[in-house]
Amino acid sequence: MIRYFKYKFDQALEKSFLNLALFLFIISFVGIIFLSLIFYLLFLIGIISVDGAFGKFFWQTFTYFIDVGTISGESYGENTSADAIYKILITIFGIIIFSSFIGIISQALSNRIEELREGKGYISEKNHTIIFNYTKKTIPLLTELFKSYENEKKTIVLLSEQETKYVSVKIESAINIPKNINLICRKGYGWQKKIPLLLDFKGASNFIILKPDINNEFLTQNDCDNEVGKTLTSLITSDDYQQTGGNIVSEFSSRQKQILYEIFNLENVNNVISTTKNKKDYPVFVESEDIRAKIISQAVFNPDIVEIYDELFSFEGSEIYFINTKNLNLNIKSKLNNLNGKTIYEINAIFDHIICLGTYTTKDQNSIKDHDLIVFDPEILWVDLIPDDKIDFDKIDGLIFIANDKKNIFDEINHCDDRKDEIKTIDPTLDKFDHKIRIALLAENVSENRIKKILNNIKDTNKLKNVDFIRVYLDESTPLTIDKFKDTIDYLNADGIKLELFTIPFDNWKHEQIYPYTDLSKLLNEFNCYIFAYDDITDEDDNINNVKDNKVIDNYVLFSNFDISNKEFQNTPRSFITEVGAFKSKDILERYKRNTLSPYFGVDIIDINTLISKIISTSSLDKNNKKLIDLFLDLNFSIKTYTVKQDSLETTFCELEKFFSEKKQILLGLIDYDFKDVKETYKSSCAMPRRKISNIIINPDQRKKLSLNKGDRIITLSK
Secondary structure, eight states: OOHHHHHHHHEEEEEEOHHHHHHHHHHHHHEEEEEHHHHHHHHHHHHOOOOOOOHHHHHHHHHHHHHHHHHHHSSSSSSOOHHHHHHHHHHHHHHHHHHHHHHHHHHHHHHHHHHHHHHHHOOOOOSEEEEEEEOHHHHHHHHHHHHTTTTTTOOOOOOOOSOOOHHHHHHHSSOOOOEEEEEEEEEEEETTHHHHHHHHHTTTEEEEEEEOOOOSOOOOOHHHHHHHHHHHHHHSSHHHHHHHOEEEEESSHHHHHHHHHHHHHEEEEEEHHHHHHGGGGGGGEEEHHHHHHHHHHHHHTTTTHHHHHHHSSSSHHHHOOOOTTTSOHHHHHHGGGGGGOOOOOHHHHSSSOOOOEEEEEEEEGEEEEEEEEEEEESSSEEEESSOSSSGGOOOHHHHHHHSSSHHHHHHHHHHTTOOOOOOOOOOOOEEEEEEEEEEEEEEEEEEHHHHHHHHHHHHHTTTTTEEEEEEEEEEETOOGGGGGGGHHHHHHHHTTTTEEEEEOOOTTTTTSOOOOOOOHHHHTTTOEEEEEEEEEOOTTTTOOHHHHHHHHHHHHHHHTTTTTTOGGGGGOOOEEEESSSHHHHHHHHHHHHHSSOBBBSEEEEEEEHHHHHHHHHHHHHHHHHHHHHHHHHTSSEEEEEEOOOOOOEEEEHHHHHHHTTTTTOEEEEEEEEEEEEETTTTTTSOOOEEEEEEEEEOOOOOEEEEETTOOEEEEEEEO
């Protein structure tokens, strides 16, 4: 029995600090009563000289117990030896109890601080953003979110299976956290039952689920997608989310897996929409592997497209805004009515600091008559960029603009009747990028699925039928054979594209020669587009500048010298496309690109982590942004570039805008290059004209004079 009570007692103490404090309180109270009784009994038998009622003995016992200074305040002559000894014993008992209290409180506070550092503390916030999983996209994503929340206080909660101290140090070493941002890290998995209460799902307004990186825990893309699906399902089905809803952006590798979880959670999503009356609570999905292939293929036909997307999708400079024209105040609406019945080109001719891309209408999916169209989102966004007809504000929900901020849009609308001057007609000499393309795809240890996605998307983007030939260079140790690409070969042949597979020893093929790699450059002279694709590599030592990216940098530097003493290199504009695996490596190559002259017509450095982060961040603010981005990536609308052919062109954005309106295109901006022939610098036997980007200008001051030189490029939007 004694052993049983001792076990229950120990168990109670182990469970809670409150149990321990309560135990000490009881011990103290019982001890004071017990000592008071002894004190009183000693008086009764004449050992103690103090007299009085029991209450007096109880009070004196309490004062000796609680304050060690009480006994020292008494005169020695007022106490017998027995008095002093007994009072000292009571004081010692008090010291033991109170020191225990202090130790327990100190230890409890220390344990609590450690728990908070380990990410175990509960959160109570309003309108906060929750990010699930720490991946290579987390830091670029936070960078974009910090920019988007520049003018407001915001709490961002990051949930990761990694130690919070480690995550915090990684983030703080990479980026500066603004003072208006409260960044909280917590440890756990998104599908755990404790998470909704721990992270305060009820108070959150935005949920972002990042796809984990391939590592020792998640060995394949399928494993990563399953983790996202588990978190998404747990989030949607949680009682807290069912009551309050919120914007969800989930990243999957491909559309196939996304649709699977979309259908699986459809009923629960509809329950949330029914409860919250907010159709915006329907999740937004980002498919990173599909976007990777689409961006690579678009870079083939439009060199420097990544630079343009970086400008449009980020929160620096000008970005895209959806303005609901039905919810404007009366003053703005009356000004806007002056534009009713005008074409998109006439509207843009009036604005000086913004660009109107087109109109949008939001419809309920029940109104769709096409039953073959599979649509899950209850709100369908119908976008009409560059509308052919005159715009009728009664038939649309809003306008789509490019602007520095929303204030610029309303300022321009307010002054839309001020512009009266005539715009001069110009006829510049321009070149389109539409020559025949021969592609070398260098795919070192890249999965079969990723190679096929890239090839298929190149075919889908080949609108002008100007791709002749693609050779895929594989490592000589690859198990892939031409037979595995039979379906892809047939698909490419439909556009007259010949596909070849060629194996090389990637570890040695370029190192067997010496600078300037003349034989190697001539070997690749038949190609005018070089694509470097890489597969995901597990960072076992968690080194963000991994081996893959060292190869990327090495290849970039090598191929940047292919024009040395190579006369044939200049015959056709060539482009260079490479993937990188981390934002730091992208930053290094971007600095190379900005500060060194390149022999290529365009250089596209694709960090899919950074690009996806931009898409996720802009989608979390307005899911219409994601729908518009999809239209760009699926080539429903195309970004085109034209090269200035004449030696110099003095003009304005307004004049160029008028010129392209005749071509039914909307002018977006310019790429200003610096040019130089570096033949003498590199001791080449032939001319070496090179270029570097000086500036990319999207939506400039439209009345300001522009000085364009031969080789500069003009960016437009076309159907």
